[in-house]
Amino acid sequence: MTVDAFLAGTRTWVDAALERWLPPASAEPRQLHAAMRYALFAGGKRLRPAIARAACAAAGGAAADALPAACALEMLHTYSLIHDDLPAIDNDDLRRGLPTCHRRFGEATAILAGDALQTHAFLVLAREVRSATRSRALVLALAEAAGTAGMVGGEIADIDAEGKTPDRTTVEFIHGRKTAALFRASAVMGGISGGAGGGLLDAFAAYGTALGLAFQIVDDVLDETGDKVTLGKSPGKDRAARKMSYPAAVGIDGSLAEARRLAEEAQAAVAGLPDPALLAALAELTVTRIR
Numbered sequence: 001m002t003v004d005a006f007l008a009g010t011r012t013w014v015d016a017a018l019e020r021w022l023p024p025a026s027a028e029p030r031q032l033h034a035a036m037r038y039a040l041f042a043g044g045k046r047l048r049p050a051i052a053r054a055a056c057a058a059a060g061g062a063a064a065d066a067l068p069a070a071c072a073l074e075m076l077h078t079y080s081l082i083h084d085d086l087p088a089i090d091n092d093d094l095r096r097g098l099p100t101c102h103r104r105f106g107e108a109t110a111i112l113a114g115d116a117l118q119t120h121a122f123l124v125l126a127r128e129v130r131s132a133t134r135s136r137a138l139v140l141a142l143a144e145a146a147g148t149a150g151m152v153g154g155e156i157a158d159i160d161a162e163g164k165t166p167d168r169t170t171v172e173f174i175h176g177r178k179t180a181a182l183f184r185a186s187a188v189m190g191g192i193s194g195g196a197g198g199g200l201l202d203a204f205a206a207y208g209t210a211l212g213l214a215f216q217i218v219d220d221v222l223d224e225t226g227d228k229v230t231l232g233k234s235p236g237k238d239r240a241a242r243k244m245s246y247p248a249a250v251g252i253d254g255s256l257a258e259a260r261r262l263a264e265e266a267q268a269a270v271a272g273l274p275d276p277a278l279l280a281a282l283a284e285l286t287v288t289r290i291r
Contacts, residue, residue, distance in 0.1 A: 003281035010050040013063065014070045015041065021071060021124055035105040035113035036120075040078045043096040047282070048073040048182060051211070052190035054278040055204050058270065061194025068128040069138055069189040075121040076146055077182060080155075082114035089159065118146070137192050145185035154178025158243065166248035174244055175216040176209070183212025187279075206269035207279060214262035215286045217255050220245040224252065256287075263287045 001009075018040060023033045049070030056066035085092040085100040086107065092100055102110035122139055129135035144150060154177030161170055187208030191201050224247050246255040266283040270276040 011046045014049040017067050017071050035109050039082050039101045042098050048186040051186040055187045055190025056194035058273045059191045059194030059196035066190050066193040068124050069193050072121040072124045075117045079114040079117040141185050141189050145181040150177050150181035161244040163242045168249045171244045171249050179216035180209050180212030184208035203269050207266045210262045210266035214259045217246045217259040221255050259287050
């Protein structure tokens with residue numbers, strides 16, 4: 001199976017479950033549920049669910065085993081995008097080529113839609129995973145990635161760093177938490193779903209961390225070099241906001257070289273697995289999407 005076919009199949013697979021596990025648009029409060037669905041089904045690569053699915057398969061599990069983790073990851077990721085786009089943070093008008101959630105539904109509804117998706121992610125892990133031990137492990141992995149030691153901590157560090165002199169150590173701190181923590185959780189949660197433990201989970205963690213850093217570096221480069229149609233969001237905002245980014249710290253060429261090194265590091269982390277082909281292909285896609 002090609003990586004493109006795998007991603008397309010994952011999108012169909014996870015979207016069907018999200019449709020089942022989200023409150024229907026007709027349920028009250030309708031405005032809130034409409035906003036949640038608008039943001040969640042606005043498109044996107046479903047890369048984090050794909051990583052979880054591929055890791056689960058590499059650990060010997062079935063796709064169905066990874067489905068709750070995949071859905072929870074996408075819900076939490078979408079919540080983070082809604083809140084990132086708010087006027088108090090990145091103040092963006094476009095996401096995936098569409099008006100951002102707060103532009104479409106108003107700021108208050110967008111905040112609450114993000115809150116609801118974050119909460120629903122943990123509800124799915126608690127309700128849909130049959131093994132209590134596995135459910136607890138998945139909840140713990142996602143909570144660690146989402147909290148002050150992960151995504152939220154990275155977000156506040158990103159805000160605090162705006163306007164300061166770019167420096168690679170600070171950029172790596174931000175990216176390691178704001179982006180790489182959820183990639184690490186995606187791989188680890190896929191592994192847990194497939195029954196992995198010990199050293200295998202360490203390999204998945206190393207893979208996800210390196211992949212997440214490579215992904216964010218490429219995103220930083222695309223913000224400098226892409227256009228609104230290609231990106232589906234407003235380019236050039238990092239530079240305008242004087243954000244800490246890899247291109248600001250080390251330049252475009254240095255950023256691309258580091259992204260390539262990290263993608264190879266991710267591939268090496270899982271090279272000893274029985275079938276690492278999909279995970280390796282996802283890492284390669286992360287750096288080749290620059291073209």
